[in-house]
Amino acid sequence: SQELEQSPQSLIVQEGKNLTINCTSSKTLYGLYWYKQKYGEGLIFLMMLQKGGEEKSHEKITAKLDEKKQQSSLHITASQPSHAGIYLCGADRTSNAGGTSYGKLTFGQGTILTVHP
Template sequence: QQPVQSPQAVILREGEDAVINCSSSKALYSVHWYRQKHGEAPVFLMILLKGGEQKGHEKISASFNEKKQQSSLYLTASQLSYSGTYFCGTPATLRAGGTSYGKLTFGQGTILTVHP
């Protein structure tokens, strides 16, 4: 099942803040976030793990609510370089309650545009 992202698109002025949400209908063990600029490959931003551990971009913050099966990405004081499409990805699980592996199912993406 594909995670659902919201909003589908955001337009900001430089310096404004944005929140991008990712919801899943299945239990999550971790959530990945990537950003893709037009014509380029996706770039890793952050992984959020069960228990609160995070790995990733020092200038971007995110949250992970395991019970609600949701994650949010917080972009504060946005810069022009933040423009792009943001994807959340949820890893597959080997079995119910088991460990996850890296096959990612991505959300449909959120297009963020930052204007001067």
């Protein structure tokens, strides 16, 4: 089984709707990254979470790391066609509770988001 499970695997929404993507880990998360990817292109960094209960926002995207640090969610408010793409969560399995990162990321399988105008 995957170390990081993302759900749903794909999501189709109407423009203006809110949506949530989940990332569940089988191990404690000390460094959790969210990236967005357009098909066949590189990964665009969205946010990094390290502390249990931490929440970060950028424009209409909010990411949270739960208190037990084994699940993260990405929430998009009032979705737009520009939000369409593949969302990937990545865990730095080599980081520690002190927040030091060693840059070896394990990724979920991705969530494909389609936003219809």
